[in-house]
Amino acid sequence: MLFSFCIMPIFAQTPGEYWSPWITETTTDSATVNWRGENGGTGAIDYATSDYFNEHHVFEETIETVSSATYQHVPLADLQSNTSYTYRVRPSGRGESFDNRTFKTMPASGPFTFIVISDPQKGQYYEEQQRFKYVADAIEKQEDIQFILIGGDYNGHDSDSLWRQFFEVADGMLSNCAIFPAIGNHEYHNSSGGDNPPTSAVHYHQAFDMPLNYSFDCSGVRFVVLNTPDPNNASGDDPHTSAALAKSQESWLAGQIDDGAMRGAFTIHHHPIWDYYNRTANPDLEIWEALYHEYNISANFAGHTHNYQRYSIKGIPYFIIGNAGGRCNDLTGNSTPEGYIFGVTRTLGYLKVAVDPANNTATAQEWIVATVKEDDSGDKPDVYKTPQLIDSITFPLGHQFA
Secondary structure, three states: OOOOOOOOOOHHHHOHEEEEEEEEOOOOOOEEEEEEOOOOOOOOEEEEEEEHHHHHOOOOEEEEEEEEOOOEEEOOOOOOOEEEEEEEEEEOOOOOOOOEEEEOOOOOOOOOEEEEEOOOOOOOOOOOOHHHHHHHHHHHOOOOEEEEEEEEOOOOOOOOOHHHHHHHHHHHHHOOOOEEEEOHHHHHOOOOOOOOOOOOOOHHHHHHHOOOOOEEOOOEEEEEOEEEEEEEEEEEEEEEHHHHHHHHHHHHHHHOOOOOOOOOEEEEOOOOOOOOOOOOHHHHHHHHHHHHHOOOEEEEEEOOOEEEEEEEEEEEEEEEOOOOOOOOOOOOOOOOOOEEEEEEEOOEEEEEEEEEEHOOOOOOOOOOEEEEOOOOOOOOOOEEEEEEEEEEEEEOOOOOOO
């Protein structure tokens, strides 16, 4: 008897091609679990309330993926509100589960705290491990954080290796907290640069299977995420803002912040309306600016400019929190624009916001974890033993203007 053996090669992915899970779209009774696994892979999620898991050391529920895909976005439903959950993901092809991780569903009422960062991207002379890591590690140690808002520019351009770097550096931060992303201009940059057109922001859409503008609620407070980089208004591969893109979101934005049932409204988008380098508001975003004051939002967050800035415009706080890791922009040589209150550069930090809906207040604190000597340098930052508070403001969630 003759036997014919066909030995097929086995193509295995390296560990770096599996990206540990991250949580998005938390509500009072649901959440989405995301991860990157093998090409065309599947997987399963085991989960339980953290109280149950800590007592019994087993999971209560299991859900399996319904489709084969490299990037998985699996919704969990029928969860309890304001509750911590422990979960693990078992991706196909890996041979072992990811480590256990946690997240917390939204409360229907009561106080809560969230964090805002933007622009963790690498520089020309350093990687995210050399700057953003200090911010991510500090946020990981924060307790009782409901979620993190990220204002865009997750890395330098739309490439697999750079997005992998972001998720590797942010892993600890993402292991215990949900994130709500906004898109930045660097999500459209291509590795070739130059006069090549923008990409389709492929990796952003793969990582975050959600619209570019959306909203969510927490304790009766609305959060609105807006889309500012317009690929149809680009210089090379760098999309700028445009009045047309802002106009396309105007009526939707008005509907989101004109809600009498909400105790307040925060907005976030990548490009700022007010910036140290411009004497007046960004003309492309003036229609949003008008709505912010017509409906008296609580505060606005932005990134893009790599430093920390705070403004007060007709009583509404505007923040630029672009100091999560990108090469720094100086705050010198210009007369300060209207409403400018405070700014600092060559720091690495995050904004921590404590919201108390019952008392109609929010307190925003800028914490820095390190300083850098040069805007773009591979030199090790001067890292503080504990984060340092450099700016704080308490403001009303609902504003009343004449």
